[in-house]
Amino acid sequence: MNSASPEITYTALSAGLTGVLWMPIIVNRLREMGIWKALKNPEPDVRPHADWAYRLANAHRNAIENLVVFAPLALSVHMLGIGTALTAAAAALFFWSRLAHAVIYAAGVPLLRTIAFVLSFAAQVIMLLRIVGRV
Numbered sequence: 001m002n003s004a005s006p007e008i009t010y011t012a013l014s015a016g017l018t019g020v021l022w023m024p025i026i027v028n029r030l031r032e033m034g035i036w037k038a039l040k041n042p043e044p045d046v047r048p049h050a051d052w053a054y055r056l057a058n059a060h061r062n063a064i065e066n067l068v069v070f071a072p073l074a075l076s077v078h079m080l081g082i083g084t085a086l087t088a089a090a091a092a093l094f095f096w097s098r099l100a101h102a103v104i105y106a107a108g109v110p111l112l113r114t115i116a117f118v119l120s121f122a123a124q125v126i127m128l129l130r131i132v133g134r135v
Contacts (some may be wrong), residue, residue, distance in 0.1 A: 006088035073127035
């Protein structure tokens with residue numbers, strides 16, 4: 001059985017992370033609104049009372065936006081067979097910086113949030129540069 005490349009593994013982990021970030025937001029919504037009102041969802045754009053839930057919702061949207069960029073780049077590196085130690089490290093960097101970004105964003109720590117975002121962006125740049133033959 002072949003094991004997945006680091007680029008595939010960390011893309012899958014990043015997708016999984018992005019897919020579960022909404023769960024605490026929903027639990028908070030159920031707590032704040034009550035089960036029936038939350039399930040009825042009459043006002044989907046109502047801001048949560050808990051600041052952390054509002055920030056985590058923003059982090060979730062940001063994770064989606066960045067996964068849409070990262071995943072095709074990482075998948076391209078894998079499919080082209082051009083993965084290197086650098087692209088493997090970039091894939092890991094993307095996942096861990098996105099995890100840190102979500103936690104830090106929910107906690108409301110602005111400078112660290114920006115650093116985590118920039119690191120995930122750097123991972124995307126590394127993938128792109130590998131695809132175009134610059135690294």
